[in-house]
Amino acid sequence: MSETTFFHMDHINKYYQMGDEQAHILKDIALDIKEGEYLSVLGPSGSGKSTLMNIIGCLDTPSSGQYTLHGREIEELSEVELADIRSSEIGFIFQNSQLLPRLTAQKNVELPLIYAGVSPRERKRRAREMLEKVGLQDRMGHYPNQLSGGQQQRVAIARALVGNPSILLADEPTGALDQKTGRQVMALFQNLNDEGRTIVMITHDMNIAAFARRVVHIVDGTLTEGGGTSDA
Ligand SMILES: Nc1ncnc2c1ncn2[C@@H]1O[C@H](COP(=O)(O)OP(=O)(O)OP(=O)(O)O)[C@@H](O)[C@H]1O
Ligand SMILES: [Mg+2]
Secondary structure (H helix, E strand, C coil): CCCCCCEEEEEEEEEECCCEEEEEEEEEEEEEEEEEEEEEECCCCCHHHHHHHHHCCCCCCCCCEEEECCCHHHHCHHHHHHHHHHHHHHECCCCCCCCCCCCCCHHHHHHHHHHHHHHHHHHHHHHHHHHHHHHCCCCCCCHHHHCCHHHHHHHHHHHHHHHHHHHHHEECCCCCCCHHHHHHHHHHHHHHHHHHCCCEEECHHHHCCCCCCCCEEEEECCCEEEECCCCC
């Protein structure tokens, strides 16, 4: 494993017990990601994308196989250590932004810092800085229902980034957005990657996947390398 490898997966399998049957959801997956990569995982509905994302993000564990994240063997870690990795290493973006409706944009972005024990003053400063970065400097006091879908998704991106995670994990980040707004979010991802942020983006849409530098395909739980796109 080279020192720039960010995570390494080998022979990853995931089974779900369904009554008497075992459903084989992820099949012998091997995947390596280097620091600073921008990877898209492209596959149809039900192919196992979210299952894979949950494993990458340490929200779930594989049934078998090896997963090393930043040099640490995930299967050897306790729940507490996993929770610590989730909050310090990983920024999650879900299909629907999952903002808390009773909190302003700024407070939503501050949330991960509250859990991390950052002081109120510093939280506020960092939340405002991130909201500026995603172009929402004039919307900080708005509540989610006072924001458009694209603006809500940008708040979610700011929230995912405010703890300065080493990797951004996004599951269908443009799924709820129109084409134009989706492109704005993709432009933002591009900037983040240009700044060196590692990104894994999950999508069923090949037009969205094409924004990433590297695409892997997942079909029926099997992953195959799809080659680069941006150099083409
Ligand atoms: N907890 C579970 N128990 C049993 N089966 C599950 C569970 N979670 C997911 N599955 C099954 O695993 C398969 C993959 O699900 P997954 O959510 O990873 O798909 P996906 O590629 O993210 O699909 P979509 O694009 O629709 O979000 C599906 O067939 C689903 O029914
Ligand atoms: Mg999914």
